[in-house]
Amino acid sequence: MPGNHTSADSRPHVVLGVSGGIAAYKACELLRRFTESGHDVTVVPTESALRFVGVATWEALSGKPVSTSVFDDVSSVAHVRVGQQADLVVVAPATADLLARAAHGQAGDLLTATLLTARCPVVFAPAMHTEMWEHPATQANVETLRSRGALVIAPAYGRLTGADTGPGRLPEPAEIFAICTDVLHRADAAAILDLTGRRVVVSAGGTREHLDPVRFLGNSSSGKQGYALAAVAAARGAEVTLVAANSALPEPAGVKVVHVVSIHDLAGAVQEAAHDVDAVVMAAAPADFRPTERQAHKIKKQADRAAPELTLTETEDVLAGLVAARGADRLPVLVGFAAETGDSTAGVLEHAREKLQRKRCDLLVVNDVGGGAVFGDDDNQAVILSADAADVPVPRGSKRDVAHVVWDQVVLRWGS
Ligand code: CTP
Numbered sequence: 001m002p003g004n005h006t007s008a009d010s011r012p013h014v015v016l017g018v019s020g021g022i023a024a025y026k027a028c029e030l031l032r033r034f035t036e037s038g039h040d041v042t043v044v045p046t047e048s049a050l051r052f053v054g055v056a057t058w059e060a061l062s063g064k065p066v067s068t069s070v071f072d073d074v075s076s077v078a079h080v081r082v083g084q085q086a087d088l089v090v091v092a093p094a095t096a097d098l099l100a101r102a103a104h105g106q107a108g109d110l111l112t113a114t115l116l117t118a119r120c121p122v123v124f125a126p127a128m129h130t131e132m133w134e135h136p137a138t139q140a141n142v143e144t145l146r147s148r149g150a151l152v153i154a155p156a157y158g159r160l161t162g163a164d165t166g167p168g169r170l171p172e173p174a175e176i177f178a179i180c181t182d183v184l185h186r187a188d189a190a191a192i193l194d195l196t197g198r199r200v201v202v203s204a205g206g207t208r209e210h211l212d213p214v215r216f217l218g219n220s221s222s223g224k225q226g227y228a229l230a231a232v233a234a235a236r237g238a239e240v241t242l243v244a245a246n247s248a249l250p251e252p253a254g255v256k257v258v259h260v261v262s263i264h265d266l267a268g269a270v271q272e273a274a275h276d277v278d279a280v281v282m283a284a285a286p287a288d289f290r291p292t293e294r295q296a297h298k299i300k301k302q303a304d305r306a307a308p309e310l311t312l313t314e315t316e317d318v319l320a321g322l323v324a325a326r327g328a329d330r331l332p333v334l335v336g337f338a339a340e341t342g343d344s345t346a347g348v349l350e351h352a353r354e355k356l357q358r359k360r361c362d363l364l365v366v367n368d369v370g371g372g373a374v375f376g377d378d379d380n381q382a383v384i385l386s387a388d389a390a391d392v393p394v395p396r397g398s399k400r401d402v403a404h405v406v407w408d409q410v411v412l413r414w415g416s
Helices: 024-036 055-062 078-084 096-103 110-117 130-134 136-147 173-185 224-235 263-273 318-325 348-359 399-415
Strands: 013-018 040-045 088-094 122-126 156-159 165-169 199-205 239-245 255-260 279-282 289-291 312-314 333-340 363-368 379-386 392-398
Touching: 013 024, 013 110, 024 040, 024 055, 024 088, 024 173, 040 055, 040 110, 078 110, 088 096, 088 110, 088 173, 096 110, 096 122, 096 136, 122 136, 122 173, 130 136, 130 165, 173 224, 173 399, 199 224, 199 263, 224 239, 224 255, 224 399, 239 263, 255 263, 263 318, 279 318, 279 399, 318 333, 318 348, 333 348, 333 399, 348 363, 348 379, 363 399, 379 399, 392 399
Parallel strands: 013 040, 013 088, 088 122, 199 239, 199 279, 239 255, 279 333, 333 363
Antiparallel strands: 156 165, 289 312, 363 379, 379 392
């Protein structure tokens, strides 16, 4: 935990900057998540933020006085102290105007002064209309802030104020909170954007192989681990494509999501996205078999006929295809997942080692699913195997925690 504060309060000190956009109301939920999980939060709104949500709300939710100006509380030199004592500054929503002022080092109000004095990690969660986000001026400001080490979360895609739709929505408070707590817990604050400049592909979810228009063969994969891998990679600076099979989870901010149904769609989408990337993580559970024929009409029960027999065809192995297509540079780094159970012939890790040899991927993340654990859970526990390095045990933690360890291992591969 970074420790820039000198006060006796050992809680992590978070500054929540709020600038003047309609999404300011969502910052109340973010504030509540911080305070309820034991953070000390100082809210620093801009004057225009107060036109959307007033001082009384921020003071009541944070339990602390709130000011906007460098001329308030002058005797305690608040314009310097607030930033100096922070362990994390997060600005949500960050408007185009706030990003511009921050990029140019302005310090006309308490929030921008705080951004100049803070030496802790800084996270911006922009929210604005699509045109403003896409304008070269805003993009240049974002680039400037990122080049100085700030984490600028890409806005979510969706319905904006009014009738328009596009990139510009504030990501969900739960996601901003998850990114902020990740940043607070990562020991090396300088490494929080260590995937910057990398392009990666993650697959998630379980494929569905239809017998007819309404029935399919599927599996229990929830997609949560794959979504966490994509969200964490984006938060660490990567350009991420998530190929998602039959998952209705919220789309992670800043991630390009390609929705697929069958193994055929998934194989095509992964192969297309994997062109010239640095890593592919196959967290999806693709079907190993599909019905040889898909009926055009719903298969009807018939009293005088026995139940229809299913004929299955083996599907293509996407991961094996990526391994085979790889050149001498051994890029992309290829990561497989294996949900295993022990049986009378071998234990979980023995089965997994055999799979790693057979699949010839770089890393295999092994989950013990004996007893139905993992599928749909929010937590996970794993062991990461590789052909040429020691096993890496991943202790029980959130699927985001597990995702961080997987990316740490991928980063090591890029380094060697
Ligand atoms: N995989 C794949 N294409 C398939 C099946 C699996 O790319 N048709 C990938 C999965 O996404 C995972 C890894 O291969 O990353 C291991 O999947 P798993 O189902 O455990 O492997 P299988 O080779 O199908 O072995 P098993 O017989 O144990 O199911």
